[in-house]
Amino acid sequence: MRKNELERFNYGQRVVHWVVALSFLLLMFTGLAFSYPSLTWINTLLGGGAAARVIHPWAGIVFSVGLVFMFFMWVKSMFLNKGDREWLAAIKAYARHDRERIPPAGKYNGGQKIFFWLQILLGIFLLLSGIPLWFPEVYGSGLLVTMRFLHFVLALGAGLFLIIHVYLGTIAYPGTLGAMLWGSVTRGWARLHHPLWYKEKAGH
Numbered sequence: 001m002r003k004n005e006l007e008r009f010n011y012g013q014r015v016v017h018w019v020v021a022l023s024f025l026l027l028m029f030t031g032l033a034f035s036y037p038s039l040t041w042i043n044t045l046l047g048g049g050a051a052a053r054v055i056h057p058w059a060g061i062v063f064s065v066g067l068v069f070m071f072f073m074w075v076k077s078m079f080l081n082k083g084d085r086e087w088l089a090a091i092k093a094y095a096r097h098d099r100e101r102i103p104p105a106g107k108y109n110g111g112q113k114i115f116f117w118l119q120i121l122l123g124i125f126l127l128l129s130g131i132p133l134w135f136p137e138v139y140g141s142g143l144l145v146t147m148r149f150l151h152f153v154l155a156l157g158a159g160l161f162l163i164i165h166v167y168l169g170t171i172a173y174p175g176t177l178g179a180m181l182w183g184s185v186t187r188g189w190a191r192l193h194h195p196l197w198y199k200e201k202a203g204h
C-alpha cells in the first residue's frame with residue numbers, strides 16, 4: 001500500500017467478494033443460455049448443455065456458501081442509521097453528482113447497504129427456488145413451473161442490481177475497483193466518497 005492510501009478491504013474480504021462475484025457471473029451466463037436459445041453457444045463453450053446443467057447448480061452452491069460468509073463478514077456494518085436515511089433521501093443528488101447536496105457517507109453509503117440486503121435476500125430465494133429445479137423428479141410439475149418462473153424473475157432482478165453495482169464500482173466512480181482488487185484507496189477518494197469513514201481512519 002502506498003503512503004497516501006488507506007486500507008479498505010483485507011485479503012479475506014476480497015477473496016470472499018470475488019468468489020461470490022465469479023460464481024454469480026457463471027450462474028448468470030449459464031442461466032441466460034438455458035433461457036434463450038440464441039445464447040446456447042455460451043454453454044457450448046463450457047462443454048455443452050449437459051455439462052452446464054451440472055455446473056450451474058454447483059456454482060449456485062459456491063455462490064450460496066460465499067454469500068453466507070459475505071453476510072457474516074459485513075452484516076454489522078450494513079444496518080441503516082440516520083445518516084444513511086438522509087443519504088438515501090438525497091439519492092437524486094448522488095445520481096447527478098451534485099456533491100454539495102450529498103450527505104456525508106460512512107464506510108458504506110445508504111445505497112451500498114440496500115444493495116447488500118437485496119443481494120442477500122435474492123440469494124436466499126434464488127437458492128430456495130433453485131433446489132426443486134435441481135431435482136425435478138422429486139417435485140410435482142405445478143411446483144416446478146412456479147419455481148422456474150420465480151427463479152427467472154429473481155435472477156433478472158439480481159442481474160440488474162449487479163449491472164448497477166459494477167457500473168458504480170468502475171466507470172461512475174474511478175478509483176473504486178482498486179479497493180476490491182488490491183484492497184486500498186487513495187485518501188482523496190476516501191475523503192470525496194466516504195468522508196465520515198475517512199475521518200475515522202485518518203483521525204482528522
Ligand code: HEM
Nearest residue numbers: 008020021024108112115116119162166169176177179180
Ligand atoms: C464482476 C462483478 C463485480 C464487480 C466488478 C464488483 C465490484 C465491487 C467493488 C469495486 C466494490 C467496493 C466498493 C467500495 O469500496 O465502496 C464492491 C463491494 C461490494 N460488492 Fe461487488 N462487485 C461485483 C460483483 C458482486 C456480486 C455478484 C455481489 C453480490 C451478490 C457483490 C456484492 C458486493 C457487496 C455487498 C459489496 C460491499 C458493499 C458495496 O460496496 O456495495 N459484488 N464490489
